[in-house]
Amino acid sequence: MRTLIAGVDGYLGWALALRLLSKGHEVIGVDNFYTRKAVKEVGSDSALPIGSFHQRVRGLPKDKFSKIAFYNVDVTDYKRLKKVISKYKPDSIVDFAEQRSAPYSMRSRSTAAYTLSNNIVGTLNFIYAIKEINKKIHFLKMGTMGEYGTPNFDIPESTFVEATINGKSDRIITPKNAGSWYHWSKVYDTDNLIFANKVWGLTMTDIMQGPVYGTRTNDITSEALFTRFDFDETWGTVLNRYCVEAVLGVPLTPYGSGGQTRAFLSLEDSVTALSLLLENPPPDGGYRTVNQFTETYSVMELAKLVRDKASSLGLNVEIKSVDNPRVEAEKHYYNPERKVLPALGLKGPTKNLKDEVEIMIKDLLPYKSRLEKHKDVIAPKTNWRA
Numbered sequence: 001m002r003t004l005i006a007g008v009d010g011y012l013g014w015a016l017a018l019r020l021l022s023k024g025h026e027v028i029g030v031d032n033f034y035t036r037k038a039v040k041e042v043g044s045d046s047a048l049p050i051g052s053f054h055q056r057v058r059g060l061p062k063d064k065f066s067k068i069a070f071y072n073v074d075v076t077d078y079k080r081l082k083k084v085i086s087k088y089k090p091d092s093i094v095d096f097a098e099q100r101s102a103p104y105s106m107r108s109r110s111t112a113a114y115t116l117s118n119n120i121v122g123t124l125n126f127i128y129a130i131k132e133i134n135k136k137i138h139f140l141k142m143g144t145m146g147e148y149g150t151p152n153f154d155i156p157e158s159t160f161v162e163a164t165i166n167g168k169s170d171r172i173i174t175p176k177n178a179g180s181w182y183h184w185s186k187v188y189d190t191d192n193l194i195f196a197n198k199v200w201g202l203t204m205t206d207i208m209q210g211p212v213y214g215t216r217t218n219d220i221t222s223e224a225l226f227t228r229f230d231f232d233e234t235w236g237t238v239l240n241r242y243c244v245e246a247v248l249g250v251p252l253t254p255y256g257s258g259g260q261t262r263a264f265l266s267l268e269d270s271v272t273a274l275s276l277l278l279e280n281p282p283p284d285g286g287y288r289t290v291n292q293f294t295e296t297y298s299v300m301e302l303a304k305l306v307r308d309k310a311s312s313l314g315l316n317v318e319i320k321s322v323d324n325p326r327v328e329a330e331k332h333y334y335n336p337e338r339k340v341l342p343a344l345g346l347k348g349p350t351k352n353l354k355d356e357v358e359i360m361i362k363d364l365l366p367y368k369s370r371l372e373k374h375k376d377v378i379a380p381k382t383n384w385r386a
């Protein structure tokens, strides 16, 4: 299988590239290094050291990973993007190449505008390139469980649902209710994908993924193979951020009362899920919505779990809730459906979350002095109401 990964230099992109290469698949990577620059801009850095992309590729053990081609291309540049896709004619394209921080998108008009244009135009460019080059390319678009919000009904894993209004029924796109400009950009992407599938019969997998945690996959076995790991308020996701807080010995900081429940999965399970979806595409012209997660937890449950695990490792940390900077329900119903991935073989989490947290803390401890330099950028500053 030949796969183009857009956003290959990122947290998920690099980890997926390693998985596909280790399975003997061919990978073409595209990235414009936006995340590296944007994380530096907020005064932070990846917790785990990563070399330049070329250093990373040079560090790949030749006996385990096949070769990877790479292009420094901005996916909003249609001409250059189309040239790469035309040259390689991949079987599948995975699109991770988006601005992926909710707080960043909420900071100002210009960060909102950048998020919406980068994400929506990038996805539209893939749609057009696939339509013009080969309609059979399987397009895997990485969206988010945050597209649904937290409705007071079970979240179906389907593209459409039946709705009845004033006694008359029809099929409507599964309701979405996002919580930031970033999350809305993913909803707009989804609508554009559904439309492109309808008019041109493109083959799509639209993934609604929950927050990912973890420092490792089974392929990441040495420092040279690390993927990036962000922990600041803008770029870090909740469990990754807690683990850094535990290593630094500062309080774990759930936002508000901490009852916000989300659907999580480990980095290992994320790349396993993606490989399964790539190796088992929908039929030509098919459209598949996938809820990609393994377990649900509230952010307070996760804080307690990290505190207890840290304490068993001799690190004493407390939990100190901070004012919630976001506009979101802190107590709500949450029950997303999950059937596509279990049917393909990913039944539940591969590793117990407590064990994964232990691995993360142990992986981060050697880099404590590196983390100390960025201690000030962990507390939330971006206020949704401002």
Ligand SMILES: NC(=O)c1ccc[n+]([C@@H]2O[C@H](COP(=O)([O-])OP(=O)(O)OC[C@H]3O[C@@H](n4cnc5c(N)ncnc54)[C@H](O)[C@@H]3O)[C@@H](O)[C@H]2O)c1
Residues within 6 Å of the ligand: 006, 007, 008, 009, 010, 011, 012, 013, 030, 031, 032, 033, 034, 035, 036, 073, 074, 075, 076, 095, 096, 097, 098, 099, 100, 118, 122, 142, 143, 144, 145, 209, 210, 211, 212, 213, 228, 237
């Ligand atoms: N990490 C998570 O917990 C999580 C959860 C749900 C969804 N997602 C989604 O998965 C995708 C990957 O997330 P990640 O955590 O690996 O993020 P990341 O920021 O580490 O990776 C994204 C990569 O895309 C690149 N990129 C951004 N805009 C680009 C452009 N215009 N042209 C070329 N490259 C561009 C960045 O430089 C970066 O290397 C994102 O779309 C994100 O929204 C992530």
